[in-house]
Amino acid sequence: MxxxxxxxxxxxxxxxxxxxxxxxxxxxxxxxxxxxxxxxxxxxxxxxxxxxxxxxxxxxxxxxxxxxxxxxxxxxxxxxxxxxxxxxxxxSTESKTKEEVVDLSIDFCGIHCENPFFLSSSVVGSNYEMVAKAFEMGWAGVAFKTIGMFVPKEVSPRFTSLSKANGPFVGFKNIEQISDHTLEENIEFLKRLKKDYPSKIIVASIMGQNEDEWTKLAELMTEAGADIIECNFSCPHMTAKGVGSDVGQNPEIVDLYTKATRLGTNLPILAKMTPNIGNMTIPAIAAMEAGATGIAAINTIKSIMNVNLSTFSSEPNVEGKTSVGGYSGKAVKPIALRFIHEMKNCKELKNAPISGMGGIETWRDAAEFLALGCENLQITTAVMQYGYRIIEDLMDGMKLYLSLQGYKNISQIVGQALPNIVPADKLERDSICYPRFDRDKCLGCGRCYLSCYDGGHQAIKINEKTKKPVLIVNKCVGCHLCVTVCPVQAVLPGKRVNTKQ
Structure with missing residues (x-):
């Protein structure tokens, strides 16, 4: 039972x-x-x-x-x-689901993509062999690891993670910089990929140190066969001055470098935004007005994590030292969605194509980004953790979801969630949705009681005979802390009652 x-x-x-x-x-x-x-x-x-x-x-x-x-x-x-x-x-007690024909292809920045799933600009797409393998497995495109005029000198180690309760890591920190291949090697990678996989989409991520470099890099990537140019205005841990998130935080420099990139190409341009800023719409508007075609967001978040309390060193530990690095993984998804919503809710940006990233692991994560207005999705950390094979369940899960909901094309869900996210003063405040207890499922562990008493409104008591919770209705404010903490899903949203006098 x-x-x-x-x-x-x-x-x-x-x-x-x-x-x-x-x-x-x-x-x-x-x-x-x-x-x-x-x-x-x-x-x-x-x-x-x-x-x-x-x-x-x-x-x-x-x-x-x-x-x-x-x-x-x-x-x-x-x-x-x-x-x-x-x-x-x-x-095996579940019934099999018949999958209707669903089209996962979608147009992004005027380019037809076989599905919205791309590798994002990072180590997961940094040479020919890696990207070729990913393409063979079903990934529709790659934002190739950021290419510059220089080859950075890296440190070892440069990755660490944040875990909880011995589960898979929820957060990931890196202090890796742009491509460690030469400009010539990277151009050859792009040429071979486009020749061997003409239907796949190549996004060339670039980073210059001045206007001339941005223009030249755009020219070279266009000649190499790229379909889209992505301007990396947002890497949080570059060692050189005037690059990375230093650029993305300054709308004047974003404007300058976007214009310089546009001089070097007629391809669509994505401006990759930094989340290390209060209002992303300001540099995003500057990029679009300067000639960008769309926005990519978000890049990693500046972070410090895992301080060793014996040595007081932090991770990644490079001979006892570390630096501020980029935080990514499942834990950053809510932050990414918040920034994307703000841009889609901005009148100057509402029609800008957005390539969304930040914490996408499953088809459900991907669908949330699409529902908030993204038309393209980029993934790195989940690939680093689980491999390219996640594309199988990204596509299969998405098709089954769309099929059951009656959608024929993935583009039909783009932006569907936007009308349901409103300013706080527009939320309904004249009713309470009370919790409902499933007595069959309830184990009598008392977690809901503890959380409500110590962190809520003391609206739950324990029945001495059954050891199960009882709601004190006149104290309950409908906050649903009990719903959130129940380990067996025995507390559910119940009846909504009008409280307006």
Whole structure:
């Protein structure tokens, strides 16, 4: 009974420990050619419908007594193997979803893209072999790692992460600079990619140190076969003066360098914006007025993280020292969405094409960026964490979502969420949505009581006999802290009551 009652929670916990192996031994061990690694990966990336669709029919796992997949699971070398049999049993109770024909192609800056998923300008797209592999797997384009006239000298190490409760990292810091290949090498990479993959979109990210360099780089990227030029006005940790986020914070310099770039190309230009600023619309407007075609946002956020309390050094630890670096990953998604909303809500920018990035891991994350007005999506940190293979669930999950919602083309959801984000003074304030307790699901753990009493409005008490929560209606303000903290989803939004006198 409980495994089905709590199946969504059970599945999340069971798959959370998966090591997401390359060439997974669990799938290699299955005598029935079931691929549990692919199914579990879909569950991890919020593509449950896709996971169910991958189940064979009939289901051999139900009659398999030896469980060779669990025997082969590398997690068993740490503590316990992933409960593959239990995962399969739970999701096999779900019905398969028929996928209607859905078009993921979308036009961006006047260029047709087979889907909106691009690699963003970083190490994940920094040479021919890497990008070619990504293209073969289904990525529609790449913003190639930023190219300059100089090759920076890098440090080691240059990456670190922020984790919680031994789960996958939620935040990532890097102090890496632009491409460590020469200008000539990068131009050759772009030429080969465009020759071998003519239908894929090449965005050449550039960074100059003066007007002449911006113009020259734009000319060279155009000659190399790029489809779009991206001006990197936003890297937060460049060592040279007058580059990176120093540029993006100054609308006058943004104007100057955008005009210089436009002198060197007739291609669409994206101005990549820095989030290390209070109002992104100011430099974004300057870029558009100076000749940019669209905006890319957001780049990484200036950060310091993981101070060692024994040595007082911070990470990445370079001989006991570090520097302010760029913060990315799932944790920055709300910040990225906020900046994108502000730009789409600005009259001077509302029609500007936006390439959105910042914390996209799953198809659901991607759909949120599209719903807030983006027409293109760029991804780095999730690829660094999980590999190019995430494109499978990005596309499959997106298609299944669109199909179930009755959409035929991905462009139909672009901007759909914008009307529902309003100024605070426009929100309904004459009613309360009270919480509702699911008595069957409630375990009696008291988490809702603790949070409400210590961090809310003391509107919950515990029934001494059942050990389950009871709402004190005249104290409840409908804040939904209890809904948020319940570990088993037993507290839900309930009835909305008008409070206007």
């Amino acid at each position: 409980s495994i089905l009652l709590y199946k969504d929670i059970s599945i999340k916990e069971d798959v959370a420990g998966c090591l997401l192996c390359n060439d997974a031994p669990c799938s290699k061990a299955c005598p029935y050619s079931v691929e549990p690694d692919s199914i579990i990966r879909s569950l991890i990336f919020e593509n449950k419908l896709g996971a169910v669709n991958k189940l064979p029919n009939p289901m051999p796992c139900e009659t398999c007594d030896t469980k060779p997949c669990k025997e082969a699971c590398l997690k068993g070398k740490i503590n316990e193997p992933i409960q593959i049999d239990r995962i399969m049993k739970v999701i």
